[in-house]
Structure formats: C-alpha cells, structure tokens
Amino acid sequence: MDTPGTSTVRHAVMQLLRDCGMTTVFGNPGSTELPFLDRWPNDLRYVLGLQESSVVAMADGYARATGRAAFCSLHSAVGAGHAAGSIFTAYRNQAPLVITAGQQARSLLPLNPFLGATEAANFPKPYVKWSVEPARAEDVPAALAHAWHIALQPPCGPTFVSIPMDDWSAPAEPLPPRRIGRDTAPDPALLKEAAVALAASRNPVLVIGPEVDAAGAGPAAVALAERLNAPVLASPFSSRASFPEGHPLFAGFLAAAPNVVTAGLAAHDLVLVLGAPVFTFHVAGDYRLPPLIQMTADGEAIAAAPAGTGILGGLRLGIPALTALLPRSDRPAPPPRPSPPAPAAATPIPVEYLLHSLAAARPGDSVIVEEAPSHRPAIQQHLPIPDWGGFFTMASGGLGYGLPAAVGVALAHPGRRVVAVIGDGSMMYSIQALWTAVREALPLTVIVLNNGGYGAMRSFSRVLGVENAPGIDLPGLDFPSLAAGMGCPARQVADPADLAAALSAAFASPSPMLIDVALDPAIHTLYRKG
Structure with missing residues (x-):
C-alpha cells in the first residue's frame, strides 16, 4: 500500500502514463500486479483480456491504429511466455508497445520463489527493442520512460520492463514530462x-x-x-x-x-x-x-x-x-487494373461471393482487420481497401492476431465499424477476445471464413506434393455456440440467399456480432499474379 502523503513508484508511473498518452492499459492481472492495480484511477482505462497473447495483440491493434504507444501489463514470466507469439508479431508489425510483467518481491528472488524469474528481462529477447528489470525500485519510472521512448523510435516496436511487486510502494519522485521527435530526414x-x-x-x-x-x-x-x-x-x-x-x-x-x-x-x-x-x-x-x-x-x-x-x-x-525534386512526368498513364467479374452465388458459398457481398454491404468508413491467409488472393481481388488506415493484418505469419487486434482497433476508433475477417483455424487461437469485445460494447463485426480446416496447409500440401497430412481438417467447430457462451450474438450462414440479411443485421448492431459462413472448401492458389 502507498503511504498517504508520499510519492511512490506507483504514483510516478500513473503520472507517466498520463504524460505519455498511455491512458488505456491492456492487461491480464495476477498477484504480482495487484500493487500496481491498487486504487485504480478513474482517468485510466483498464481493458481486460482473458489470455496474455490476446492482451498483447489488442494493444498492438490499438497502437497501430492510433499511432501512439500502448501499455500492456502481463502476469509474471509465465504471462510473458503466453504472450511470446504476439510479442513476436508486434515486433514484425513494428507496433510501439511498452510491455510490463510482474515479478516476485525482491527479498524473495534469491530463494527462487513461486512466480519468480531469474532472467525475466531476457525472456522476451530478441523480439523486443529493449528489455530491463531495474536495479532499484526507484528506477522503475525512468525505465518505463526509457521503454516508451525506444518503442516510438522508427522502426517502432515493443519494449519490456520486469517490475518486482514490492517496487510499487517504494518512494519515487514523478518524472518531468518528456517530448520526443520521431522523424529523421533522409540524406x-x-x-x-x-x-x-x-x-x-x-x-x-x-x-x-x-x-x-x-x-x-x-x-x-x-x-x-x-x-x-x-x-x-x-x-x-x-x-x-x-x-x-x-x-x-x-x-x-x-x-x-x-x-x-x-x-x-x-x-x-x-x-x-x-x-x-x-x-x-x-x-x-x-x-x-x-x-x-x-x-x-x-x-x-x-x-x-x-x-x-x-x-x-x-x-x-x-x-x-x-x-x-521531380518534374511532372509526361509519360502516358499505365493501363487501368481490370476489375474482376462479380462472382456467382453457389452452395457451398464461394469465398469470392462472400467477399464481394461484404465489400458491397460494409459501411464506407469501416476498417478491415484480416487473418485468413489462404483467402488473401481472393480478399485482394474482391475486398478493396479505399482508404489509408482502413486495413490491418499481421506481418509475422503467426495466427491468433486478427480477432484481438480488431478489438484494439475498435477501441482506438470509438463508434467506427471494424470488420474482422478471420479463418476458422485462426479464430480458435484467440476466440476469448470476443468476451472483451462484448464487455467493451464495441461495434465489431466478426466474419468467420469457415472452410473446415487450415486452407493454407491444403494449398501448400498441393504445392509441395504432400499427401494425406494429418491435422489439417477442423470438423465440428460450432462458432455461434462458442460466441453465445461469451455473450456475443451470432448466426451461421450456409445458403447464399441468407448472406445479405446476415450482413445487414451485423452492421446495424451497435455491439459485437459474429457470422459463421460455411464456405466451399476448395483449395485456392496462394501465389498468383495480383
């Protein structure tokens, strides 16, 4: 507990979060974070994720959509371990994150305690730009300011600070506000x-x-x-x-x-x-x-x-x-890119028909967050992105980013429709992010592209001449039931005649809604000319 009338590490860090614009905190709490969470101030927003990988991906989406650093609070080294895949994705996404993890009390660390980590600062390396466990409690605010500065320097990326739980109540003076420049001019x-x-x-x-x-x-x-x-x-x-x-x-x-x-x-x-x-x-x-x-x-x-x-x-x-430095060119304009023909409806639903219908129905200022790798060529053909800031996906290739990132993007743009376009295999990596979307009442539409398995694996199996590989099909997943269990309305669409009404209802909903679309499981070629 803080001593009344004294400035503590916790006081200094709270003020730092305000000064740095990190007033939305993404977290999954545990015992080593409770001193940080004590008497949480009303002017800071705490967004709860149900697993640390989702927490980091939410913060990643939020940081990329706002252009500001986002703050993550993870539970000890185990929490950092859960989040490792999303930390790697944030690194490849060049997302500016300040990630903290709780650490056991300093007095217990020599005894290898429960929830303690002897090499906590090394745990997320090499996929953070900077990592530290401060040598003294009073150094924690300065370490977080350092992490914030580095996270925002191009190329942006995640940083990491391990914080022993008894540091929060130690005396510390607030830091003076900092301003940083982020642009460098080319030669x-x-x-x-x-x-x-x-x-x-x-x-x-x-x-x-x-x-x-x-x-x-x-x-x-x-x-x-x-x-x-x-x-x-x-x-x-x-x-x-x-x-x-x-x-x-x-x-x-x-x-x-x-x-x-x-x-x-x-x-x-x-x-x-x-x-x-x-x-x-x-x-x-x-x-x-x-x-x-x-x-x-x-x-x-x-x-x-x-x-x-x-x-x-x-x-x-x-x-x-x-x-x-350039004169205006008088060279002839290049030929226009041909538009693909409108796909025909069929049962099972072709992915091209779904995407064409989605492009026609979605609000004009909506943001697409995509994680459907096997359908990316079709997405590029039939779901055009007209605006800057209108599209996000992961740069790492690791699944589990799309749904929690869509939650983060929706938090960054209050009132703006966000559409998560996610494969059925991807959906199962971070489906618990739906709970956060419901809790925050976000205008999020989730479209599950359900082809009954890992479509990219089917495609690569054909390219590589691999036959009868196990672990590719995903039968029996009931996404509407899973969504309903977290309070999210949902429906399944198998008939193309029902698609327009389902999309209309989802876009009219002020809170999250999921549509599970049963797609043709035909194998698609991943690398064709764009």
Missing part, C-alpha cells in the same frame, strides 16, 4: 540522385509497403505516384493499406514468391520501394530485380536488401522532399 544528396534516376526512367514502378501508412505518409505517396504517373504495387505481405485500391495508378499486389516478383517487375526499368523490405518471401526460388531505390526508416531492411540504393529516413519527410 539530401541521395534524394537528388533518386530524383535524377526517376526523371530519366522510361517505365518506373512504385512498390509501397506498410510503413507509408504507419508514418502518415499516404497522401504524400499518392502525390509522388501522380507526379511520376507511374503504376503502384503493394509490397508482398503488406500488413497495412499500401495505396488506395480504387486509384487509377494502383496496379495490384506483389505476391511473396520470387518468380512472381520477377514477372511482376520485369517490364520496368526502375523500381522505387517505399516503406517495405526488398522483398518479403514465403517460398524459395530465384529472382531478378531491375535497378532499385529503397526508402525506409528501417535500417535493417536496407541492410538486408540484395541490391539497389538504400535511403534511410522517415517517409513523412522523405517522400515530399523527393516529390519536390
């Missing part, structure tokens, strides 16, 4: 070289990744593409909106396969990559690249690029500076 000489090369190019192409949206540089990227009058491709596995997909310069998606990237870039004499690695692949193969220029705030992405010129710097500053 002007390299920008001039890039402008000369782009102006001389006969047929350039832009490849744009998630960092553009994360940096708030989307409108600047559109202005650059229009100045060049060049086609734009989304980078492989882009985890955010890469470009408005209704824009006439948008040319589609690069798949995460070397041969497809080679084919997609072969006609171009210069590639400008903005805010993406060069490139994220999922399958092996040989590839060839035209001359390439890459601009990003991620030095590791530049170091890993196999070729080209790397321009290190913030995109919010770098893209407008590059545009200002």
